[in-house]
Amino acid sequence: MIPHNHWLRSLWNLLMLFVILLFLFIISYRQVFSLFTPDAVYWLFVSFFIADIILNFFTTIKRGHIRIETPLEVRRFYVRTSFFVDFLAALPIEAILFWMWGPLGTQGPIASVLYLIVLSVTLVKLLKAGSIFKYLQESLGIMPAARRLLLFAYWLVVAIHIIALGWVWIGAGETGRPYFDQYIRALYWATTTIATIGYGDYTPDHNSTVQIVYTIIIELFGVGMFSYVIANVSSLVANLDVAKSAYRRHLDEVNAFLHAQRIPSHLQERVRDYYSYLWEQQRGVSTMQVLQEFPRSLSQEILLYLNRDVLERVELFRGADELFIREAMQLLKSEVFLPGEYIIRQGEYGDCMYFLTSGTVQVVVNDKEVARLGPGSPFGETALVEQGRRNASVISLDYSTGYRLAKSDFEGLRQKYSEFDAHIKKVVAGRKKK
Amino acid sequence: MIPHNHWLRSLWNLLMLFVILLFLFIISYRQVFSLFTPDAVYWLFVSFFIADIILNFFTTIKRGHIRIETPLEVRRFYVRTSFFVDFLAALPIEAILFWMWGPLGTQGPIASVLYLIVLSVTLVKLLKAGSIFKYLQESLGIMPAARRLLLFAYWLVVAIHIIALGWVWIGAGETGRPYFDQYIRALYWATTTIATIGYGDYTPDHNSTVQIVYTIIIELFGVGMFSYVIANVSSLVANLDVAKSAYRRHLDEVNAFLHAQRIPSHLQERVRDYYSYLWEQQRGVSTMQVLQEFPRSLSQEILLYLNRDVLERVELFRGADELFIREAMQLLKSEVFLPGEYIIRQGEYGDCMYFLTSGTVQVVVNDKEVARLGPGSPFGETALVEQGRRNASVISLDYSTGYRLAKSDFEGLRQKYSEFDAHIKKVVAGRKKK
């Protein structure tokens, strides 16, 4: 079996997208201008569609959270789901119709319309294109917004093409010119109309009710479709970076507050610097908030990954029991400290301890620096163990981040995990000696 | 009395919608082209409206949460509410005017305008159409979005028709052509104008101030209306599936988080698979959240329905007291377990028990599988009863869902309901023997 996310498979899908677009353009163009015969090019297209079906029988499937990998199951699943669309797309309807009724346009008006209706089955290929887009997004990891932008462009191009061919087919446009020029001018009319520009240099023939009715229909649906696409593309562009735009909106509110309360500009600058730092660290998404809605095992897994550095640096965690680490991880609260901020003030009552994860802090006793701690250091645990006031201040030297462990959670962990208790006792004893 | 949601009654309403549309089109068309006489077709229309009034007197009524079913009350309610509109709609105003003043357009300008004003009473039929739409939605269970889409289409078609007839009536358009061709070309002008295309092939006669003023008015109101319809249809299409689009927006945020924190791709995939599973289970609406705002009796009713399988499978609930079931149902919290997830870890402190509702789990003691449990099985209750550490691990084999019962709620139920207490003791005793 071919793995569903093999790069060759993705390449083939990209190729199929291109083949579908090309097929729709070339064959419909030929049909409208009565140039179509089931020639080599046509059969080449058809063979592509058949090859795709065959390949699908040998490719593993992933739909949402479901994976299908054994040949038998793949076949069963494929036949039950998208096989029908693929089969319809691979049917050489154009050739069959050509052999039965001759080229399009040589029939009477009613037969002609019937011919067109049967032909329109070929549009099922667009459904195929839609599902390939979805597949490519999943396997190539394109952002969904980008996929939707591409899809809109795809539909729009196909729609304008079909509207233009319709214009040619009802005899509008400049019939005296060569075929390709007629097509380009019909495209021009279609674009000018659905973009509501309406220069008026090409308009329906006032003596042809068919052309007028066709124009009315295109005006209503085409304009609707175009506005819809423009509105969607605008909102997609505006939200390309969801996180960034939410962050910006929030910053606007904070700015409004700072202006309204006439906070002095040096404080305003500190606030803005803080948000800039936060953005750089979190890209506007609060880790804790997102993790809350993941199932427990998944959020633990992600926390372990995010804190892999801390786990290695903090002596306490190195080689500790996995159960302990998993439980402790979920009790820690991330915090940001500003340059010069007092994380702990000497004399305060202590109700938490910290683990530094980035930056440097200064330990100060009676206004004299006694130590500097780097990433991985725990601090503030003495007061917790001895239930008293803080015996030293800890000041952040730069922007730094740390985890906060509340007193109650700390007590809970010591009670449950004897190794943790022992370790804490050792650390406190060690500090005292100094 | 005819039940208000009888399918024949719905059919009649659909027919009435069609009759109203047809009436507005045919009669106004005839009036403008001075073809109107109160002929058989006209009286057929009128008799439809009268038949509808008679039927309404014999149909039960449902407005919001109010039901009216006795003949007397129906009559009283109908006469007090929509009867007046129905009566105005059934009045043969066109015939009366025709007998009094002759066909439209044979009067002087002022009489003509007066004639038109009286005629416009017939537009009350649109109000009737609006209330039929509302009725159809309620009785056929159409999604409100679909109803609004249809309504917008209905208004738009009627508005374009009226704008086109107005254009003909003030003498604009190609007066030399047959009536129907004039009408089609007026429609063409109306569409081209309100869709802001403005080819310029049909414009008001520069020597006719009336036509110019008419065009100005249509430009302002018509364009406003068209933009409004397009904007609404766009947002309706975008939100056709409210739940899906909210889900997608949320997934975008989660993806942004995964990208920003550079979570490795195998973890990313597990997160996405989880959301895909969640979507399939819940369709993006958290049951618990919705139920919270329902009144208690209704949310209990719905919980009983949703958990009808669990209630049958879980031994504990089968044949239990209804009061117990209702109370227990509201204490359970739904949870999802991923393939391979440790629901319970041996050695942990236990603070809850579970009921499996779908999927399979493995019970593992000291890394050896000792049992497999399927939907309906309770597990994790031993540690709760004995207040100790978990004596086995429970691992989910596939995606599975279960209910979680917290320790405190568990104790509360055992205290209140002695049968539950007895059952739990029996289960624990049974496990120990094994």
Add this chain to the structure above:
Amino acid sequence: MIPHNHWLRSLWNLLMLFVILLFLFIISYRQVFSLFTPDAVYWLFVSFFIADIILNFFTTIKRGHIRIETPLEVRRFYVRTSFFVDFLAALPIEAILFWMWGPLGTQGPIASVLYLIVLSVTLVKLLKAGSIFKYLQESLGIMPAARRLLLFAYWLVVAIHIIALGWVWIGAGETGRPYFDQYIRALYWATTTIATIGYGDYTPDHNSTVQIVYTIIIELFGVGMFSYVIANVSSLVANLDVAKSAYRRHLDEVNAFLHAQRIPSHLQERVRDYYSYLWEQQRGVSTMQVLQEFPRSLSQEILLYLNRDVLERVELFRGADELFIREAMQLLKSEVFLPGEYIIRQGEYGDCMYFLTSGTVQVVVNDKEVARLGPGSPFGETALVEQGRRNASVISLDYSTGYRLAKSDFEGLRQKYSEFDAHIKKVVAGRKKK
């Protein structure tokens, strides 16, 4: 002093709005077509503006929460705030310019532009119109949405008028026609352009760079303005009833849930009926939620008003101490009961009592009805006093609403207010006798 919300004052303001609009139209029209002389009509307009200033000196003022009522303060406040705008609006700039430089258009091009710039001071009258709109909204109690709609219409009409006059003034349009016809055709050009229709029957003269540049400017700003107005009007129309549209959106979500979970249709109908009832009662705004953000004294005031019926009907509250009523009011939680719902079930543990505010309930002991209670009745207090199980069921017969008083709050009130304690004991004793 004239009270600021006297109806004659409001009428005068409406008149002023009309006078401003008329002035802008008539005088600018005359200026552009060189018809302006400071005639009687002109001085009548000016005297209106002067009269308004004089009236303002004798009218009390209300701005936000500030009221100014003594003559001296009114004069001081008025002179410091809107007097300057009113003074500029009353200045006969047109007459002064006419006496100094003759009619507009008889100067050289530079003097002409200077003339125009000085004239544009008259647009300050629009500011005056804006503040009159605001005043009218506050004193007439028009919904803000309606005011904004009117304001948009006002601006749009004035803007189109000015654009059209500009078009005439630069020599575009059909110069051969009578003045009014020229004006109408300029309006037609302006509307056709800013609504982006662009028929192309009137375009700038290709040999006049001034006309082309004027058109470019109008295209950019006019189209921007028109789109802005349309977008705002659309959103205003869509949100005319803020509460209703929020309610509808919420109902859509509930419907999506019901569909997704395939709730049987009779339960679905009950849910929808419930929301319909809720809407009728609350009009989509939860009283409790709104009151939370009011200051305490205001929310108490409003609760006393909303519950004036209950306070009269419930024996307990009649003639009770005001402090008790105010405190109790804020502890009650509003609840809705469905037809057939068990508010209390015999045998349940009771943790609250109720006061019925509307509808009827049935008291049932061992499946036998023992009493019916109407609005104003308290029930469920026995179990609270005796700390046991409910000794009767209470079933709602129709949709009914009641207040819920939780056990803890109940105990708190009994402890604080001895009269309440006495009353409760009496009621319980009375019931036992029966």
Add this chain to the structure above:
Amino acid sequence: MIPHNHWLRSLWNLLMLFVILLFLFIISYRQVFSLFTPDAVYWLFVSFFIADIILNFFTTIKRGHIRIETPLEVRRFYVRTSFFVDFLAALPIEAILFWMWGPLGTQGPIASVLYLIVLSVTLVKLLKAGSIFKYLQESLGIMPAARRLLLFAYWLVVAIHIIALGWVWIGAGETGRPYFDQYIRALYWATTTIATIGYGDYTPDHNSTVQIVYTIIIELFGVGMFSYVIANVSSLVANLDVAKSAYRRHLDEVNAFLHAQRIPSHLQERVRDYYSYLWEQQRGVSTMQVLQEFPRSLSQEILLYLNRDVLERVELFRGADELFIREAMQLLKSEVFLPGEYIIRQGEYGDCMYFLTSGTVQVVVNDKEVARLGPGSPFGETALVEQGRRNASVISLDYSTGYRLAKSDFEGLRQKYSEFDAHIKKVVAGRKKK
């Protein structure tokens, strides 16, 4: 080093913005009309770009929260970041191409296109403009919305200019006129097209496929861009004052509630007055809510600033320990009192004390005024200390604001800070004497 926010530096940046715009306009205009030679004006432009690079080497840098001030680091950072763009912008590509291949348009079609592609490197100057905009916003403190508006205007003007030049270059437009007239008419065509007006007086030559294809492309992208700009500008204008529009939306909801519940108009007015007062005080942003998400040290700093008056007026805080002030500040809750509101009622149970921050209150015992308190006064502490009922009422005379300190927090502070305890005892003792 030049400080990055020196006013001369800002002026230079403004000048550079103007230079870039001018360069893009003049040089591209000359290129298209084959008027370009590397003359003095051209080299003046180039020297501006070079001067800017040199200046950047001597200016300190601030990016988000990062400050770079030492010459070496500035150079390293600049070379690694925006130097490349600045270098490309300063390259005299136009001159090099002119010397190599002669003026644009004298080559064959393929060489011409190649020429254009190389020339388009000059558009990198737009990137430079973008980063100058960002810099100006940060150093001049422009609101982000205003910056985005200006940026949109900038892009739009440049885009229309380029579209117009493209139109001239492919030979469309009125080739017989002088160069500048051709350019103006091309601008006119570009604006008329992308604003979707499409008069149709200038259209592509129907015999020129190049012009038709160019028009199709402009129609699709130009219209998309224009709609995007209009939509964004509309939403920017609507949200220029984020806080105000959120406040207005909220007020609409409150009004809807008042209407729906038919609150009597004197109560409605009080509610509206309250919101008007609140708006004036807070400008729609709740201080407490914003501060919650700031890091502790920053929120304390801002609270100290905001309450600098209170800290001076309240006897208790004057000269108190900083640790105490910081801790107390975060326990206080801001409250608003309406005119006539009972802040404290005699006989109530007291569970908090207050500090008045603005306005005047009346202390009333048994309906007799005994004192008036102004900003800075604490009140309500007696009942807290003595655990009894309030022995006086306190009534707000006007709108006033105060801080509320809850009983539990009060006890906590007294326990921790002995000075506070002593002070409170003194105050209570002092009151008793009176």
